[in-house]
Amino acid sequence: MTEIRLRFAPSPTGSLHIGSVRTTLYNYFFARQNGGQLVLRIEDTDQGRFDPRALDTIYDGLHWMGIRWDEGPREGGAFGPYVQSERLPLYQRHAEALVNDAAAYHCFCTKERLAAVRSEQAARGEITRYDRHCRSIPASEARERAAREKHVVRLKVPDDGEVAIDDLVYGHVSWPLRAIEDQVLLKSDGFPTYQLAVVIDDHEMRISHVFRGEDWLPSTPKHLLVYRAFGWEVPPHAHLPNVLGPDGRKLAKRHGATAVSEFHDEGYLPEALVNFLALIGWSPGSEDEIFTMQDLVERWRIDHVQRAGGKWDRDRLDWFDGIHIRRLEPDELVARLGPFVPKEWDRGLLRAVVPFIQERMRTL
RNA sequence: GGCCCGUUCGUCUAGCGGCCCAGGACACCGCCCUCUCAAGGCGGAGACCACCGGUUCGAAUCCGGUACGGGCUACCA
Numbered sequence: 257m258t259e260i261r262l263r264f265a266p267s268p269t270g271s272l273h274i275g276s277v278r279t280t281l282y283n284y285f286f287a288r289q290n291g292g293q294l295v296l297r298i299e300d301t302d303q304g305r306f307d308p309r310a311l312d313t314i315y316d317g318l319h320w321m322g323i324r325w326d327e328g329p330r331e332g333g334a335f336g337p338y339v340q341s342e343r344l345p346l347y348q349r350h351a352e353a354l355v356n357d358a359a360a361y362h363c364f365c366t367k368e369r370l371a372a373v374r375s376e377q378a379a380r381g382e383i384t385r386y387d388r389h390c391r392s393i394p395a396s397e398a399r400e401r402a403a404r405e406k407h408v409v410r411l412k413v414p415d416d417g418e419v420a421i422d423d424l425v426y427g428h429v430s431w432p433l434r435a436i437e438d439q440v441l442l443k444s445d446g447f448p449t450y451q452l453a454v455v456i457d458d459h460e461m462r463i464s465h466v467f468r469g470e471d472w473l474p475s476t477p478k479h480l481l482v483y484r485a486f487g488w489e490v491p492p493h494a495h496l497p498n499v500l501g502p503d504g505r506k507l508a509k510r511h512g513a514t515a516v517s518e519f520h521d522e523g524y525l526p527e528a529l530v531n532f533l534a535l536i537g538w539s540p541g542s543e544d545e546i547f548t549m550q551d552l553v554e555r556w557r558i559d560h561v562q563r564a565g566g567k568w569d570r571d572r573l574d575w576f577d578g579i580h581i582r583r584l585e586p587d588e589l590v591a592r593l594g595p596f597v598p599k600e601w602d603r604g605l606l607r608a609v610v611p612f613i614q615e616r617m618r619t620l
Numbered sequence: 621g622g623c624c625c626g627u628u629c630g631u632c633u634a635g636c637g638g639c640c641c642a643g644g645a646c647a648c649c650g651c652c653c654u655c656u657c658a659a660g661g662c663g664g665a666g667a668c669c670a671c672c673g674g675u676u677c678g679a680a681u682c683c684g685g686u687a688c689g690g691g692c693u694a695c696c697a
Contacts, residue, residue: 265697267696267697268697269697299697301696301697302696302697304696305696305697363695367694367695370694370695374694378621381621382621382622383621383622383623383693384621384622384693385622385693408695410695426624426625426626429624429625430624431623431624432623435622435623435624435693436623437693440694440695442695443695444695445695447695449694449695449696449697450696450697451697454697470625470626470690470691471690471691471692471697472691472692472697473624473625473691473692474623474624474625474691474692474693475692475693475697476624477623477624495625497625497626498690498691500690502631504689504690505689505690505691506690506691532632535632535633535645536632536633537632539632539633539634540634541634541635542634542644543633543634543643543644543645544644545632545633545644545645545646562632562633563625563626563627564625564626564627564690565625565626565690565691566631566632566633567631567632568631568632569630569631569632569646569647571631571646571647572631572632572645572646572647573646574646575645575646575647576646578658578659582659613658614659615658615659615660616657616658616659617658617659618658
């Protein structure tokens with residue numbers, strides 16, 4: 257049996273979103289219950305959006321939640337580096353290999369031309385996609401121009417046929433190839449696009465199961481095509497339903513708190529947040545609902561994952577928080593209360609009073 | 621516009637052909653406990669299982685269509 261290895265890759269944009277934490281949790285449950293390895297990977301291929309504080313934020317948030325992993329930027333590991341911007345030569349080499357195999361090609365179109373093509377297509381009511389302008393440039397000429405002209409590398413997508421996946425959550429899903437354009441694999445700044453980097457990294461890092469948010473499902477055919485181009489085996493995939501805002505749309509800033517640090521600051525217990533989040537999109541199939549991290553590692557099952565997205569509900573989180581506060585030993589509660597109580601307050605008195613307030617607390 | 625996904629109480633969900641004229645939990649309401657507020661206990665209200673057809677002796681559960689919602693459609697991830 258091949259080794260179980262899962263990875264998670266919260267976007268390094270400066271705050272740790274609870275939606276990606278929920279996804280991380282599911283990766284964690286599955287890896288741990290199968291005695292597998294967990295990898296943290298930083299996907300910073302978009303230089304424009306990268307926030308240098310992100311690594312601290314991710315480490316602090318995940319650690320606070322009680323999530324531990326085996327390989328990552330700071331713990332190292334046999335398949336590093338774990339930061340994509342440090343793996344550039346790897347992606348470039350693979351992209352070149354694809355060009356040499358005639359599975360990909362150099363494209364010299366400017367952003368302006370691309371935008372013009374798109375707006376013309378839109379005006380005519382057509383599907384907006386790359387018109388394959390550079391696909392027919394002879395290989396030798398393309399290679400020569402590539403040596404001195406700014407360019408990207410695009411994947412040659414077959415004209416017809418289809419790609420399909422048997423998703424662990426959504427079942428059999430297929431896409432007609434005609435709906436997919438010749439994807440950019442390598443950007444003109446030498447960075448890979450996400451579509452290229454994930455496939456290479458998941459393969460190189462020997463990831464056995466890909467668990468990621470539902471919003472990635474539509475781009476899965478692009479990844480499948482890249483796997484196919486390299487001749488690599490596609491690992492089992494599971495797309496996980498999104499955590500939604502109260503209005504049913506993707507959870508975003510306008511919905512209020514979305515970062516784990518905010519819940520920490522508002523006095524929520526990580527145990528409560530874990531319990532609450534785990535139950536959005538998954539249920540044990542029974543009527544139990546109070547779970548510790550350990551319970552979840554034992555009981556979580558992929559086949560009980562919901563397909564529909566779940567809305568965020570503050571009242572329910574508050575209730576879970578009260579439950580977990582009451583489960584704490586008084587001394588432990590005093591310790592947790594520490595940062596939320598003025599320094600000059602007498603700790604002995606606090607300890608004496610805790611048993612009386614513990615019964616009625618909602619948050620710290 | 622195109623592609624893909626989804627749809628059970630306000631919310632999180634159970635349900636995977638008969639046990640369901642649909643169960644639990646949060647929130648809400650009432651009662652009990654109680655010096656107060658909570659917590660806890662008990663009870664209540666709340667879902668024509670989106671809609672329309674089909675398959676079947678029998679469908680929330682299987683199939684098709686429609687509607688609505690969402691996601692993706694970038695040299696973002």
